[in-house]
Amino acid sequence: MNSPQPAARDALPTAFVDTLRTAFGARFSTAQAVRAHHGHDESHFPDALPDAVVFPHSTGEVAAIVAACRAHRVPIVPYGAGSSLEGHILAIHGGLCVDFSEMNKVLAIHTEDMDVVVQPGVTRKQLNAALHGSGLFFPLDPGADASIGGMASTRASGTNAVRYGTMRESVLGLTAVLADGRVIRTGGRARKSSSGYDLTRLLVGAEGTLGLITELTVRLHPLPEAVSAAVCAFPSVDAAVRTVIQTIQLGVPVARIELLEALTVRAINRYSKTTLREAPTLFFEFHGSPAGVEEQAASVQEIAREQGGMDFEWATRPEDRSRLWQARHDTYFACLNLRPGSRGVTTDVCVPISRLAEAIAGAREDIAASGLIAPILGHVGDGNFHTVILVDPDNPAELERAEALNRRIVERALALDGTCTGEHGIGFGKQDFLLAEHGEAAVDAMRLVKRALDPDNLLNPGKVLPGL
Known part of the structure; x- marks a missing residue:
């Protein structure tokens, strides 16, 4: 989980900037303040600013943006609510940040079928406010008021997952723009289907590396009595x-x-x-x-x-x-307050429920041996727990100790048939662990999928897959 430094890069091509500025006007910005806002997340990694930011309103606009980026070989970083913990939204290769916050419409509520169609910038609180009076709710609750598109991209879950599942179970279908500008629609509103490859599940959890999600159909649940x-x-x-x-x-x-x-x-x-x-x-x-x-x-x-x-x-x-x-x-913020000025290195392991006590006991021993402050919390009903390792971001030796502690916690989880990430995703912070968990052959298969759908490596480059 070594922190990558932003790559050296050339300025955006003038023709590209002119194209986007003409098409989007004030919704395209190269202002320093706007770029700085979009080059920062909740992780401990250094800020990495995009070269420009654009705010689309429709799938057609996203397709036009992707086409322009492809023509000029400009990297694309999708942005939801900025609450990620593994560096997903950091523009480590520069390029264009596509901010979906203005694509925030609830498009259709189907109460009888208990599903809803939304744009990706709709947040979970906004969605539940729109559902008021329908007798239905969207139960997934990762803590932050994350966007539905961001939650799908990281395959998020949260506190209610023990009963209602994760975004993997919640997304019935979606619309996405591929790296070549084509628009695809996957899944649908039917509750089951055996039709073709499951592209919905491929894109849910892909962290914006295979396509830009522009519309989602998600499952709802009855409000409990x-x-x-x-x-x-x-x-x-x-x-x-x-x-x-x-x-x-x-x-x-x-x-x-x-x-x-x-x-x-x-x-x-x-x-x-x-x-x-x-x-x-x-x-x-x-x-x-x-x-x-x-x-x-x-x-x-x-x-x-x-x-x-x-x-x-x-x-x-x-x-x-x-x-x-x-x-x-x-x-999370209460833990940061235990050491003012610190940043949190968050672990995110998940193990079979029968191995949970062993995993937590081992983590506590590792924390004590490290000498670091690292409170433990978690969604233990499904075997997922976190440590928030408090570090001075300007102290390289302390960051190294935190990374070593995180590695020990992950290695134990994998040895207990668990995973390196229950809900936060890989980003660039857990790429080494992806190899350890799945093996080189499986990760190579993932690379084949990435190269087939994004041969120029423009979609969120440097994330998820090591070596790309």
């Missing part, structure tokens, strides 16, 4: 993890299970002014009928009690639940 949240502290991380494993193995249909270790809870208390016991803690949420929610919660409370769970507290009022989950969503 009743929702209840709970918080429970434990004497140890092991006890909390055993509670998670037993809950999943017993088939309790819990919607969310989030783990925060003691240091993470301390960070939340300071940042969000909560008063949680500073001990390993699980956050739960239950969805269903009033009777079903009560039954689920009682089952989990009994499991937690057997593992020494303490202070089992309920939040049934919407405002109390919102306050609780907002504190959880602010965890």
Whole structure:
């Protein structure tokens, strides 16, 4: 996960700039402030600015942009909400940033079929606001108010994935512009199909390296009749993890299970002014009928009690639940606040649920040995957990220690039949791990796909695949 430095490059061709400026007017910019905004994300990597930024409004405009970039060999970096953690949006080879924030229309809501068609710049909060009164909602919640296009590009998931799945299951079909400017439509609104190669799944998770997504059809779910949240502290991380494993193995249909270790809870208390016991803690949420929610919660409370769970507290009022989950969503920034001026090197491993306790215990040992501050949190209901390794971005030796710690955590996860990334994606931060996880032959197959669809390597170059 070594941090690449932006490559030396020539200025954008004058003819290219003139073409885009004529076509897009004020929606095309080479201003330093605009470029700086689009050359920065939430990762610890150095900023890498694009040479220009454009704001399209339609699939046709995106196709025209791609055609111009192809004609002048200009790299293309897609941009959603700027919340990525693996450098996906950093223009390490310069070029043109395509900002989809103004392609933010909800195009069609099909309540009877429980799906919706959106442009990629629609954010998850905007989508759920548009669904108000329909009895439906979009459940995926990665924490940040990410764009739907960005979530699809990184195959995101978040806190509700244990019950509702990830973007892989949520995207039914999409429209994309390929590197040669052609527009393709994949999938559809049918809930199943055996028709041809699954190009939808190929583009979901491709991180903008195979095509630019300009429209998505995503699955919706009925709003639960009743929702209840709970918080429970434990004497140890092991006890909390055993509670998670037993809950999943017993088939309790819990919607969310989030783990925060003691240091993470301390960070939340300071940042969000909560008063949680500073001990390993699980956050739960239950969805269903009033009777079903009560039954689920009682089952989990009994499991937690057997593992020494303490202070089992309920939040049934919407405002109390919102306050609780907002504190959880602010965890990343709360952790950064433990060391002002630091940046977070985030790990993102996911393991089979039966190996979760072993993976977390090993990570805690590695953190202690490193001497670094690295709070642990995660979506443990599906075996996914994070460490936020706090580093001084101007201290190369400290960054090297953080990268070594991350590598140990990933290597252990892979040895436990897990993955280097449960939801953040590869970007350029995890390219070495992609090889370790899949092997050279599989990564070569991925390169063949990339070269077939993007022979000039213009779409988000330097991301996902090492050596491209």
